[in-house]
Amino acid sequence: MAKLIKGVFLGVLNVVFIWTALFLLGHQAYWVLLLLVLGAALVNFIFISEKGYPYRYLLPASFFMILLVVYPIVYTVYVSVTNYGTGNILSKEQAVTQLQERRILDAEAGNYTYTAYRDGAGELWFLFTSPQGELLLGHAGRLEPVQEGDERFSQLAQFTELTRADLVRATNELSALSFAFDETWQLQMRNINYFGVYRPQYEYIRERDELIDLESGTVYRPVLGYFEAPDGTRLTPGFREVIGLNNFRRLFTNPQVTGPFVRVFIWTVQWALLSVGCTFAVGLLLAILLHDPYLRLRKFYRSVLILPYAVPAFISALIWRGLFHTELGIINQVLRATIGSGVPWLQDPVWAKVALVILNLWLGFPYMMLVCLGALQSIDHEMYEAAVVYGACSWQQFYHITLPLMMVSVAPLLIASFSFNFNNFSVIYLLTRGRPPMVGAQTPAGHTDILISYTYRLAFESGRGVDYGLASAVTLVIFLITGAITFINFRFTGALEEVRKNV
């Protein structure tokens, strides 16, 4: 039975592998195909050989982790050294094709007059007269020389000739047409009276990787994702290319990018510190009050104070945005009634930050309260009795016993909370969307943007086009910082030691 299940399971997996392999083969994605074949071989080995037994348990989890966490991280690193973004979306091959299709009017070739006809099926026919007086018949994108009296020429008499009014009406249709004589030139409409000769503007020389302007003879060479002339003129569209550390250089040295980035960075750190500081201070205060055995209604207070934590944060943030509403929100209504004027909560940089901290205090203090209550309960009561014997007052007891002992278990959670808030996208995005915007920044940045919401806007929301390369570079900076914080935390909790001794 077990063998049968195993067989069916492996069979299904292999069908999926083969299906994927065929698709990749069809799209000539040979590197991915190679990886797939190696992966499939490994999976089959794990399921067939007894040696692979433990790995069978790890397979599903590792598969999804490698595909959807490890690979995206590696890809992010790659994108951060490219210029991927608006204007550089295409591959080089696609950009070259587009540029080669670009045509330019050959003024010296003169104007071609024309008469247009529609046949019974509604299709268009053209009779062109060249400046030299030659006749050309144009239909379905092709041109042929004709003589008066030809069979094809006389055929035109049976079609309806288009009047000038018809031509004006059909301008859009006509101007989209082109008639190729050979590969190098074609006829296109210049205006309602004439057609003109259009030649390709550029020619791509593959061996030398150069694009030549056929008219002026200028040579364009690929430089950092664009074809560039010696005088620095760039052709658009550009293409996707590895540009080394340029994104990082922009981030740290270009004043218009660095300015907003540094301000966003400073606010991110302030935000994380303020969030942890405020929630911890309030949580600790409430925990100390609630830990008091002489306090009445402890259970009531505890279960009510925990409620904000039970509401999903994305809902709370949206609710608070309603409360903070400048014109209609209840907070400003109360302020107007009591002190006479409201506060521009979401329009002023400072007040927007205050609003964010208040919201995060509401969201986070119950967690800190629970954590502190747990820590307080674990402190041995005899400690305090001994302290009383030595004459310590309650403040001294708190400072020398409660706080240090609590910190042992709470400190790692504070650090975790710091790195969580460092990347707390939803709260920022839902309450202020990073607004109000910073004035004069080259990249979209707001006064309340933290690094991660700034990244999101760079990648997905900029009105001036997206910049995946720069967004990925910022992402790597966030990775480094979060990584460092988490590493410090591992030292605290001894998680690394746990791995080490778990041989």
Add this chain to the structure above:
Amino acid sequence: MYRRHSLFGSLWRHAVLLLFVVFALFPILWVISASFNPANTLVGQRLIPGNPSLANYREVFTSEQYPIALWIKNSIVIGLITSTLVVIMTSFAAYAFSRFRFRGRRTGLFASLLIQVFPQMLAAVSIYLLVLSIGRIFPALGINTHAGLIMVYLGGAMGVNAWLMKGYFDTIPNSLEESAMIDGASPFQAFYLIILPLARPILAVVFLLQFIGTYSELILASVLISSTEKYTLAVGLQLFIHDQYASRWGVFAAASVLGALPIVILFLFLQKHLVAGLTSGAVKG
């Protein structure tokens, strides 16, 4: 540390606590009140609505332009499927880490620890492009599908959860499985019939944390899902209310109450277990 309170001591303590009770409760009560206020606007709302009605709730269930009830259902279904699969996958992985000795075990443990450093949402751009190409091979897993979104969540869920579970499995004595294997059980049967039932508490914790996390996830869902009828509540609700507080407050409030309800109920009933899990390092979204 604590002594019997004087009258003043007891007064200020209750004053401080009441202050925070008001702070904690006011937004919740205000929204519940708005949800029953037929006016559907922020203007002139009172804590006790004048003539309460269920009109806003009706709108949540019947609106065709904004199918909010459908979004809540989507969120719940995606959350349930994700959490179930995550519990299955991580319990397998955690069992291997806890009971087997094999090459690469330490590396694997270290990797699952390290991977928590990289919040998955940060790689949203790469994930979007990846899902786009997966969708070309398997359209059912592509952009704008729930299956694709669930697949992405499965990848991000491994780190913390595997670590939590392994810790719990380590506390279950080996002798139970050994005696089962002497009686002829295979390692898989020992895992399935002995370890899993004993580990029920941690399975519940991982399930719930994952459910709450998935239910509230915003970035990946908004990047990957683009059509109205497939939105999760987190994506749909913010688009629904975006800058429209004056004209949609009541319906929004009703949607908030309904949307928060599943999580609040879960949380209040299972507080004890959840808090244990949360204080060992997981952070709620």
